[in-house]
Amino acid sequence: MIKAEIKHRFPDFALDVSVEADDGLIALFGPSGSGKTSVINAIAGLLKPDHGRISIQDRVLVDTERGIYVPPHQRRIGYVFQDARLFPHLSVKENLLYGQRFVSDGRDLGPVVDLLDLGQLLERRPVKLSGGEAQRVAIGRALLCAPQLLLMDEPLSALDARRRDAILPYLDRLHSESDVPIFYVSHAMAEVARLADHLVLLRQGRVTRQGLASELLSDPAAVPDIGVREAGAMITTHVAQPDAGDGLSELSTALGTLLLPRLSMPKGAAVRVRVLATDVILARERPVGLSALNILPATVETVHEGEGPGVAVALASGSDRLLARVTRRSARALDLTPGASCYAIIKSVSVAPQSVSASSREDQ
Ligand SMILES: Nc1ncnc2c1ncn2[C@@H]1O[C@H](COP(=O)(O)OP(=O)(O)OP(=O)(O)O)[C@@H](O)[C@H]1O
Numbered sequence: 001m002i003k004a005e006i007k008h009r010f011p012d013f014a015l016d017v018s019v020e021a022d023d024g025l026i027a028l029f030g031p032s033g034s035g036k037t038s039v040i041n042a043i044a045g046l047l048k049p050d051h052g053r054i055s056i057q058d059r060v061l062v063d064t065e066r067g068i069y070v071p072p073h074q075r076r077i078g079y080v081f082q083d084a085r086l087f088p089h090l091s092v093k094e095n096l097l098y099g100q101r102f103v104s105d106g107r108d109l110g111p112v113v114d115l116l117d118l119g120q121l122l123e124r125r126p127v128k129l130s131g132g133e134a135q136r137v138a139i140g141r142a143l144l145c146a147p148q149l150l151l152m153d154e155p156l157s158a159l160d161a162r163r164r165d166a167i168l169p170y171l172d173r174l175h176s177e178s179d180v181p182i183f184y185v186s187h188a189m190a191e192v193a194r195l196a197d198h199l200v201l202l203r204q205g206r207v208t209r210q211g212l213a214s215e216l217l218s219d220p221a222a223v224p225d226i227g228v229r230e231a232g233a234m235i236t237t238h239v240a241q242p243d244a245g246d247g248l249s250e251l252s253t254a255l256g257t258l259l260l261p262r263l264s265m266p267k268g269a270a271v272r273v274r275v276l277a278t279d280v281i282l283a284r285e286r287p288v289g290l291s292a293l294n295i296l297p298a299t300v301e302t303v304h305e306g307e308g309p310g311v312a313v314a315l316a317s318g319s320d321r322l323l324a325r326v327t328r329r330s331a332r333a334l335d336l337t338p339g340a341s342c343y344a345i346i347k348s349v350s351v352a353p354q355s356v357s358a359s360s361r362e363d364q
Pocket residue numbers: 010011012013030031032033034035036037038039187
């Protein structure tokens with residue numbers, strides 16, 4: 001359990017947040033200037049808050065009331081920045097070992113090298129690494145300090161889309177195989193949705209919402225904070241048939257089959273699929289003669305009207321949740337009110353490969 005209550009006033013900005021989350025990956029999401037970096041800097045000890053209390057498990061790092069302030073180097077926190085910040089004169093191996101030198105019980109190099117696939121890179125100098133490789137080394141170095149908590153501040157934002165996609169599976173693996181809780185800062189919802197267990201939405205220095213990512217992502221009231229184009233629920237499912245013969249894979253959902261462009265995952269693998277609200281079409285009758293392959297029966301749970309022409313509709317399809325964005329006009333014409341039964345239609349090709357990731361927990 002991680003708890004952070006932080007109040008701090010900069011000349012032009014006030015931060016007032018309270019975050020409480022179980023271990024796992026806690027994502028801080030918000031627009032530029034909303035205070036994300038300030039929150040993790042306070043946790044790392046790079047920002048001394050005016051008022052606050054920060055604890056990891058039962059270890060209190062900051063309690064301004066009681067005059068407790070553990071200095072940064074004693075916090076056992078690993079920090080991965082946007083840029084890798086490796087020592088250019090040291091090899092990859094020496095950079096990794098640098099992480100270990102501060103702690104007597106640092107982790108063995110071997111498992112971290114395996115986890116992040118660094119074996120081929122050990123003798124190289126940072127100048128010979130791609131941006132994604134350098135970031136993997138930076139993550140490895142942070143892990144080798146045997147941290148109690150890993151802070152990652154936009155670790156992919158300096159990478160191009162191809163390199164980002166290449167490193168995401170390592171973050172999936174880090175998340176599912178390492179027991180170190182992670183605070184992950186990002187303004188890219190695709191990354192957050194893929195990785196987060198707990199989601200904290202920040203705006204102008206305050207938490208607007210927080211909770212289990214699976215619940216918050218399908219909450220229509222959170223759409224304004226997430227952004228209408230980025231909003232979308234997660235379906236946790238498993239691969240029923242990796243190769244359906246025509247370039248598609250079959251996934252089993254609570255109430256039907258989801259066909260997606262072929263996944264490189266084995267039969268039975270648990271997966272998380274992010275389905276954008278703008279990619280879901282609703283119909284009251286089961287449509288026929290339609291090119292879209294995925295038609296899932298669903299029930300309307302709530303309808304959230306925003307200020308624009310669209311409404312966000314939360315749907316239950318068995319135990320799965322979906323979010324659809326339709327126009328206010330369609331919502332009225334179809335009489336989409338809580339309890340209405342309908343069909344959610346999802347085009348297979350609209351689900352990007354990056355929206356599908358290995359799920360660390362079958363029961364999510
Ligand atoms: N040391 C500082 N002195 C004065 N103001 C600061 C300081 N650090 C941060 N701020 C202000 O606090 C606000 C929040 O900054 P912060 O970097 O925490 O936001 P962020 O959400 O991480 O933004 P981004 O996504 O752009 O990195 C900004 O308005 C910034 O100008």
